Amino acid sequence: MSEFRMPSLGADMEAGTLVEWLVKPGDAVKRGDVVAVVETQKGAIEIEVFEDGLFEKTLVEIGQKVPVGTPLALIGHQGEPETPVPEPPPAPPSPVKPEIPAPAPEAPQPIPAPPQPPSEIPPSPTEVPPAPPPEAGAAHIRISPAARRLAEQSGLDIARIAGSGPEGAIVLADIAARIGKRVETPQVPEPAAGERAAPLSGMRAAIAAAMAHANRDIPHYYLSHTMDLSAAEAFVAARNAGKEPQDRLLVGALFVKAVALAARKYPEFNGHHVDGAFEHSPVVHVGVAINIRGTGLVAPAIHNADQLDLDTLMAAMRDLVTRVRAGRFRSSEISDPTITISSLGERGVDTLFGVIYPPQVAIVGFGTPALRPWAVDGMIGARRTVTITLSGDHRVSDGHRGALFLGAIAGNLEKPEAL
Amino acid sequence: MSNTDMAAALAEELHRIAPDVALEDIDRGGDLREEYDIDSMDFLNLVTALAKRFGIPIPEADYDRLSSFDAAVAYLTQKAG
Numbered sequence: 001m002s003e004f005r006m007p008s009l010g011a012d013m014e015a016g017t018l019v020e021w022l023v024k025p026g027d028a029v030k031r032g033d034v035v036a037v038v039e040t041q042k043g044a045i046e047i048e049v050f051e052d053g054l055f056e057k058t059l060v061e062i063g064q065k066v067p068v069g070t071p072l073a074l075i076g077h078q079g080e081p082e083t084p085v086p087e088p089p090p091a092p093p094s095p096v097k098p099e100i101p102a103p104a105p106e107a108p109q110p111i112p113a114p115p116q117p118p119s120e121i122p123p124s125p126t127e128v129p130p131a132p133p134p135e136a137g138a139a140h141i142r143i144s145p146a147a148r149r150l151a152e153q154s155g156l157d158i159a160r161i162a163g164s165g166p167e168g169a170i171v172l173a174d175i176a177a178r179i180g181k182r183v184e185t186p187q188v189p190e191p192a193a194g195e196r197a198a199p200l201s202g203m204r205a206a207i208a209a210a211m212a213h214a215n216r217d218i219p220h221y222y223l224s225h226t227m228d229l230s231a232a233e234a235f236v237a238a239r240n241a242g243k244e245p246q247d248r249l250l251v252g253a254l255f256v257k258a259v260a261l262a263a264r265k266y267p268e269f270n271g272h273h274v275d276g277a278f279e280h281s282p283v284v285h286v287g288v289a290i291n292i293r294g295t296g297l298v299a300p301a302i303h304n305a306d307q308l309d310l311d312t313l314m315a316a317m318r319d320l321v322t323r324v325r326a327g328r329f330r331s332s333e334i335s336d337p338t339i340t341i342s343s344l345g346e347r348g349v350d351t352l353f354g355v356i357y358p359p360q361v362a363i364v365g366f367g368t369p370a371l372r373p374w375a376v377d378g379m380i381g382a383r384r385t386v387t388i389t390l391s392g393d394h395r396v397s398d399g400h401r402g403a404l405f406l407g408a409i410a411g412n413l414e415k416p417e418a419l
Numbered sequence: 420m421s422n423t424d425m426a427a428a429l430a431e432e433l434h435r436i437a438p439d440v441a442l443e444d445i446d447r448g449g450d451l452r453e454e455y456d457i458d459s460m461d462f463l464n465l466v467t468a469l470a471k472r473f474g475i476p477i478p479e480a481d482y483d484r485l486s487s488f489d490a491a492v493a494y495l496t497q498k499a500g
Contacts, residue, residue: 164438171438172438172439173438173439237479240479241478241479242478244467244470244476245463245466245467245470245477246467248463248479250459250460250463251459252459252460291458293437293438293439293456294439317460318460318463318464321460322464345458345459346452346458346459347450347452347453347458
């Protein structure tokens with residue numbers, strides 16, 4: 001018998017709210033199965049189980065908010081009696097993923113974890129207690145994280161709301177419309193602004209906590225390198241010619257692969273800095289910063305990105321972006337990136353210097369590719385170029401190695417056929 | 420399909436991707452991706468959806484013709500109309 005605990009999904013996470021069980025007592029579970037959904041400041045996250053066994057019983061009620069490390073359920077193992085008589089002494093609460101521990105003791109949090117920010121939603125005119133949480137085992141309700149949060153803050157039962165989003169998903173507008181109806185006499189001015197601003201606060205607070213931690217503890221250094229993107233773009237254009245849209249590549253997939261391969265070659269940029277020491281990661285899980293409309297930013301991982309061919313990598317990115325925007329990603333994806341990429345895409349500015357997401361030690365930024373003057377063979381010509389940046393952790397690496405790492409990324413993109 | 424029907428169909432597909440942006444609020448002649456704040460992945464998903472919906476190929480070479488809402492309506496009407 002072992003305990004399935006509330007996992008830590010980042011150094012800044014202190015607690016999570018159990019939203020849904022996706023298995024019921026008596027179900028067999030396998031390592032990697034998604035068994036529960038937990039609401040965190042990052043949104044609703046699917047939690048995976050880390051061992052094979054029998055899902056015995058739940059220990060936490062739906063809707064309960066519990067600290068990281070709290071046992072959520074009991075997992076039984078083959079050969080064990082159904083109800084073991086002596087419970088093993090409760091182990092000291094240790095984080096489920098040891099590589100992401102609570103902040104080191106010598107680094108006390110000067111920024112207290114933000115309390116639940118006051119809702120700017122006008123309270124409903126009558127004191128309505130929060131709706132009871134959806135029952136365990138209820139059919140999965142598709143709802144965006146922003147909508148879920150707003151519904152929670154307004155005490156709406158999402159099971160009773162018809163969604164207007166893709167595949168019937170409940171979107172922010174559905175909840176806002178409900179609230180608009182309920183609040184006939186707004187008690188707070190600017191209700192429109194409030195409706196929009198309130199759902200931002202949770203994820204914004206999570207980002208603020210992580211970035212404050214990063215800027216306090218990580219001595220960043222920054223490097224920038226501009227390169228000719230013609231070869232990579234020509235490669236993508238040739239690959240996509242005649243392909244159906246769903247089979248096309250984006251240059252962004254090449255960026256991820258180029259960084260993943262370089263990270264394998266330069267291990268001091270790939271891993272976690274924990275308890276005063278850097279642990280190089282033998283695998284490359286590339287976090288990809290994904291903008292969630294009206295909510296914020298998360299950077300879940302594409303696992304083993306260095307091992308994936310471009311088509312598989314592209315499919316993984318599409319799948320990840322789709323799930324993140326629908327408000328569903330998995331605990332392993334959010335907790336274990338070993339390096340992060342932030343790319344501004346085609347509509348942005350020239351250069352982006354990222355803030356390292358602790359406990360990682362590097363973030364690579366891609367500015368917006370654009371046609372710029374470029375010297376080729378002694379002549380000035382117009383080329384599509386991109387500016388790649390590295391924000392590195394001086395506790396682990398120096399600008400010299402950082403320059404080689406950035407150069408390796410550029411080199412990979414100059415030979416896209418090898419990606 | 421008339422221009423009006425095509426505009427409605429395009430607006431519907433855009434709404435799936437950017438539910439927070441209303442057609443009334445955008446500049447129909449402005450940059451489509453900026454008006455709807457959609458990135459390259461969103462845009463690829465839009466192209467995928469439109470190609471399926473109308474059963475037309477939309478090669479990358481034609482992306483420039485989807486530069487604004489009005490341009491996209493004209494392009495789709497010509498290809499699928």
